[in-house]
Amino acid sequence: MQYAIFGANYYELSVEPNFTSSHYWRKFVRYRSRLELDYKQTSIGKSAKPQYRIFVAGTFITLLLLGCLSAYTLFASVNIEPSTESALAQQPVTTEIISLALEEAAPSPTSKQIVAAPRQPVVNTRAENPASELTAQQLVTETALANPPDKHTRVIKPGDNLSTLFTALGLNAELHQILQLGEPVQQLKSIYPNQKIHFYLQDQALVRLELETSLNRHLVITKQDQTYSVSEVVRDFDLRTRSASSTINDSLFLAGQRAGLSDAIIMQLANIFGWDIDFALDIRTGDQFAIIFQEKYLDGAKVKDGEILVAEFINAGRSYRAVRYTDSQNKTDYYSDHGHSMRKPFLRTPVDFTRISSKFDPQRLHPILNTIRAHKGVDYAAPTGTPIKAAGDGKVIFRGSKSGYGRTVIIQHGAQYSTLYAHLHRYAKQAQQGARVKQGQVIGYVGQSGMATGPHLHYEFRVNGVHRNPLTVKLPDAQPLPATEMTRFKYRTATQFAKLDELSHSLLASNDSQPEKSSD
Template sequence: MQSLTTIWREHKVKSGESLSAIFSSNELSKLDLHNIVHSNDISSQFASIIPGKSLMMGHDLSGEFSHLIYKKNAYAELKATKLDDGSFKVELLEKELDQRINTATGVIHTSLFIDGKNAGLSDNIIMQLANIFAWDIDFALNLHEGDRFSVIYENLYIGSEFIGPGKILAAEFINQGKSIKSVRYQNAEGKVSYYNSGGNSMRKAFLRTPIDFARISSRFNLKRKHPVLNRIRAHKGVDYAAKTGTPIKSAGDGKITYRGRKGGYGRVVIVQHGQKYSTLYAHMSKYRKGQRVGSRVKQGQVIGYVGRSGLASGPHLHYEFRVNGVHRNPLTVTLPNANPIQAKYKADFLEKSRILFQQLEQLGSTQVAVTNIPK
């Protein structure tokens, strides 16, 4: 339905608000809603509206509803336009992005977050960097002053306007003198992951830590004195101190086999990872909604939130790692590798990654040279 003049009204999406509820509160017809969300494959994206973003509703001069626009981000919007027959044309309009390559290097003095910011990295890129190396480095425990990092990443622009950070293309982290390099690779099937120079996935079967940027408050110790009971009691896991409500992630793919209270552990989730491995997460303040015993979870999926339920002296996560039912130290246990790059893509990977690995080498050499300049 075409009109020379469209009158627009903005609706700010509230937490928990659905598109159906928005149509109802704005007195728009259920038929129009049905025709929009069932228009084509793209239109289903209207069901994934995010709180805080805006929907623009357009009406013609007669007051008839004619347009719906949802701005997904700075460069993409969903637009539904009513046609003369009452159906809707739904399209995803995207502005062309200019991807500009940036590099950064830094030295650890305080923390990855603080020193990453000092190196000019955004919060988004710092989190990407932490996620890439999360299987090899415990950023709560194993960072040392003098550790170094180098990053090659995208910044996104529309014309001269900076939109935000893109993806990390390659990165190196030197932790206690050990260099770990990684590059991003997308195969012909569209699968994206990060690999080392040999084509082995950076991803392990388990995360080293199930919580981001927390502080270790108690280590694996079979002769520890319990802080509440004040007597010797084996501590069969690691405690991570964090604020109440901090998300707790499943360390690996698996199935929830226990979800409930367990004595002094308070609210607990146990995840079974195949026949050999299981992990336990205790003292939660609450569980992730929509999960239950039998639910399958993916590595990194949130399963609950930090709290102090049970016998806990303060908010923290108690985390246990078991191999064939035997408790092992989560900080030192050898983690099984994930699958390497498929053989049919190995040659393509080696060709495309070669330049990125060379650039990382040059970045690292420059950083060392600058660091070693006499003062």
């Protein structure tokens, strides 16, 4: 009887999820040994040893067959196909009752009816369950969508600061916590007008902050587990190429606007050729230009102009060409079609001026002293405060007041050249005496200090200590690309110059063609 009960228990537990055959077999052997010992101590066991052996052997074989059957059922259930498993889950549940055959012969307190639970596929609880993780993520997403944070956008105005912006939303404590992050949030401390800052609030608490540091860069501060973290999100621009050409009949800016160019692209064009052409003095009617440049897009909308890729400017019949090129050292600049840098050692004009109020003249009548005194430079009239740029790389050898010059800066460019800038309103902080400056670096601002009748820059150019006319002096050429770079340069720029040739020819053809007269 007890062997029969144990066999039934073996079958019942074999279908449980955590059933392990080897474990239960060891338990069976221990139970069998105890039953054998109990049986031998009875009178029947002592007097019927052969029958006992037959009974034990038969019972053991029966239980072994039951174990094999349950093991087969176990392994078959593990390999159930998903579709079959789903079908089983949808079938009506039927309760099976296993009656023990030997229960009537010898009732025992341990004998019972075993109600088998509905068959379920075996699940390995130790294996990972991606479906459960996905469900959890979906729950988090659904919860966030059900309660999205409120977005508050502020456009920074003059006079705004972080304190006023955060206080208006009741976020004083959050501001203090964010500022404790130090260097990563330095850009947040340097906000300026027209920037946008986005506050994301959930249940009146700040969960996210975004500062638009540029068109495609955002400083993002996110709250997680009661602490804030900082990251920068950078979006790539969609670059699109565009071409334009025009003939100058009045001014470069008006011709550029007729061609659909922005002021930024027109200025970029003037800067590229500014070492060779004085756009205030040298422009002639009939001059032409053709350019190929990039435009930057985000989300299908143009947000800003890109760089000029290749350009040609025809001034007084002479052609100047330039292409944007990045050399093998990853240095990008503009070069002529012969590989010479467009960036010369000296700027032709060191200030953005409105007009030339006085030219280089050895016999000029001084407007204040009313005497003949040589004017050894050029006066560029410009509004007070207009930035003045260093004409070339060099060292500041003088900064201070100089008699009738007023506030003056003198820069030495190597052993041969020097430039002088006078009548300044004030100096730039970086242009200290003895400091090294780079071409184009701001060294001061236009004023009328000293003997001056109005705000302007007095500019002198000296070669070996001798004054030369800044408007006509021949400036030294830039060094060309090294011979080892020229093969790469020609290969990389050939396509751009071919496109420029096609554009220039189209411009010339349109200028040469005459409109046909219609006949009635």
